[in-house]
Amino acid sequence: MAGQYTVRVVDESHVAPPPGSVSTTTIPLTFLDVSWIFCCPIQRIFFYEFHRPTLHFTQNIFPHLKQSLSLTLRHFFPFAANLSCSPPPNNPCILYREGDSVSVTIAESDADFNHLTASHARDNTEFKCLVPTLPMASFSSDTTHVVPIMAMQFTVFPNSGISIGITFNHVAADGKSFNHFMKSWAAMHRSEKGSSLSLPFHNKDMIKDPEGLVSTYMKDWWNWKILGATEEVPVDTVRITNDADQPGAAQLHISTFVVTCAFMWVNLIKLQDSSKSNGHLHDDTVYHFVPVADCRDRFEFPVPATYFGNCLAFLFLTAKRSDLIGKNGIVFAAKAIGRQICELEKGPLVGAEKWVLNLIKVVEAGRVVSVAGSPKLRVYDTDFGWGRPKKSEVVHIGANGAFSLAECRDEDGAIEVGIVIGRDKIDGFNVIFKQALNLNF
Numbered sequence: 001m002a003g004q005y006t007v008r009v010v011d012e013s014h015v016a017p018p019p020g021s022v023s024t025t026t027i028p029l030t031f032l033d034v035s036w037i038f039c040c041p042i043q044r045i046f047f048y049e050f051h052r053p054t055l056h057f058t059q060n061i062f063p064h065l066k067q068s069l070s071l072t073l074r075h076f077f078p079f080a081a082n083l084s085c086s087p088p089p090n091n092p093c094i095l096y097r098e099g100d101s102v103s104v105t106i107a108e109s110d111a112d113f114n115h116l117t118a119s120h121a122r123d124n125t126e127f128k129c130l131v132p133t134l135p136m137a138s139f140s141s142d143t144t145h146v147v148p149i150m151a152m153q154f155t156v157f158p159n160s161g162i163s164i165g166i167t168f169n170h171v172a173a174d175g176k177s178f179n180h181f182m183k184s185w186a187a188m189h190r191s192e193k194g195s196s197l198s199l200p201f202h203n204k205d206m207i208k209d210p211e212g213l214v215s216t217y218m219k220d221w222w223n224w225k226i227l228g229a230t231e232e233v234p235v236d237t238v239r240i241t242n243d244a245d246q247p248g249a250a251q252l253h254i255s256t257f258v259v260t261c262a263f264m265w266v267n268l269i270k271l272q273d274s275s276k277s278n279g280h281l282h283d284d285t286v287y288h289f290v291p292v293a294d295c296r297d298r299f300e301f302p303v304p305a306t307y308f309g310n311c312l313a314f315l316f317l318t319a320k321r322s323d324l325i326g327k328n329g330i331v332f333a334a335k336a337i338g339r340q341i342c343e344l345e346k347g348p349l350v351g352a353e354k355w356v357l358n359l360i361k362v363v364e365a366g367r368v369v370s371v372a373g374s375p376k377l378r379v380y381d382t383d384f385g386w387g388r389p390k391k392s393e394v395v396h397i398g399a400n401g402a403f404s405l406a407e408c409r410d411e412d413g414a415i416e417v418g419i420v421i422g423r424d425k426i427d428g429f430n431v432i433f434k435q436a437l438n439l440n441f
């Protein structure tokens with residue numbers, strides 16, 4: 001375990017789209033955006049090998065990174081904008097005004113880059129210093145609250161690596177749109193202006209809302225008694241990543257995603273249950289699993305793959321403790337998850353009027369596991385010209401039982417899983433996960 005280290009701020013600046021390139025614009029939010037308005041900010045870090053001193057980064061690399069970021073923000077301008085939350089019953093919106101920008105910090109760290117980018121348990125606080133913080137959306141009866149959508153931090157680990165830590169409000173974009181932005185920026189930085197990446201598609205009229213779900217969701221959020229409260233990640237936590245191979249025998253016609261999620265759901269609840277403060281548990285105690293599905297090719301109306309914003313359907317699964325903890329718990333969970341994914345074929349918006357109420361319900365009930373990221377987002381293809389990332393981490397996991405998924409960097413078809421657990425649960429993790437996987441970490 002690495003000891004304490006320091007992160008020193010070297011420079012603070014802002015990057016905006018090129019002057020005059022984007023007009024002042026009000027971007028309405030669809031119901032698919034509004035469902036995320038009280039989600040904690042998304043925080044992701046990309047680590048790259050970089051065997052040069054900090055001065056080389058600040059003098060030679062950073063000016064070009066800023067320029068390519070500015071040119072990319074011209075097309076992905078909502079990331080430079082602000083979320084504007086007017087008093088109810090006005091709906092929130094994203095407001096871009098000429099000059100709006102992304103706050104960009106450069107820092108230098110004396111942490112051990114190789115330790116941070118390994119897969120064994122690492123202190124979670126070491127990662128929080130590598131991403132900027134952003135305020136959450138908030139509403140009051142008399143004032144409009146305006147919060148930035150995105151901030152970023154470059155951290156140089158002299159002569160060993162750099163990290164790009166990005167925090168953004170999920171209300172602006174889902175994983176697919178964010179990774180489209182990152183890959184476009186990386187391609188721009190590599191000066192591949194003629195790259196095959198297409199521009200983001202900004203027409204929100206694509207997302208039809210005949211039932212008025214934006215109003216339904218905002219009313220549900222405003223009515224939530226603990227408005228704005230989200231579960232904090234416990235302070236003393238560690239993060240662990242592990243690569244899992246593809247499932248072998250296809251006795252059940254299910255995917256890598258389904259098997260991985262079933263495994264994680266069952267074993268994470270075993271880990272949660274090992275906590276002394278978890279109250280009385282019985283066979284009928286109910287557990288929740290909330291994955292999401294990208295809907296860009298799942299609606300009966302066409303939505304381009306490059307659609308910018310949120311286009312995710314929530315899946316809500318519940319299961320009794322006796323079904324999940326038993327000998328065939330993982331098979332039970334896999335069948336349940338696989339069934340929910342098949343249900344998407346009936347239309348991803350079946351039951352959508354209850355999504356926000358369901359989210360509030362499961363967060364209040366606790367005993368929930370959720371998923372961030374996806375192997376389909378191909379985070380390890382984000383190459384600024386320094387090679388593939390050595391590691392990518394989702395920092396915000398830990399709240400609401402979230403674990404992260406990505407494609408495995410070095411093995412086709414394998415999947416990388418990230419979790420954050422209390423330090424007091426490491427022994428329990430070793431017993432539950434290592435035995436279940438029968439792997440050496």
Ligand SMILES: CC(C)(COP(=O)(O)OP(=O)(O)OC[C@H]1O[C@@H](n2cnc3c(N)ncnc32)[C@H](O)[C@@H]1OP(=O)(O)O)[C@@H](O)C(=O)NCCC(=O)NCCSC(=O)CC(=O)O
Pocket residue numbers: 042044174175176178254255256257258291292293294295312341371372373374376
């Ligand atoms: C609903 C799903 C999770 C279900 O995934 P599944 O893998 O079970 O099912 P599927 O139908 O998509 O794929 C079934 C199998 O076909 C393969 N498959 C699918 N499409 C393919 C294609 N175009 N080419 C080749 N193979 C393909 C899959 O890899 C899988 O195989 P195999 O089993 O071999 O793998 C997924 O479809 C989905 O929507 N994923 C995206 C979720 C997402 O965007 N999350 C990000 C949330 S935002 C977020 O969290 C913020 C952030 O990260 O920044």
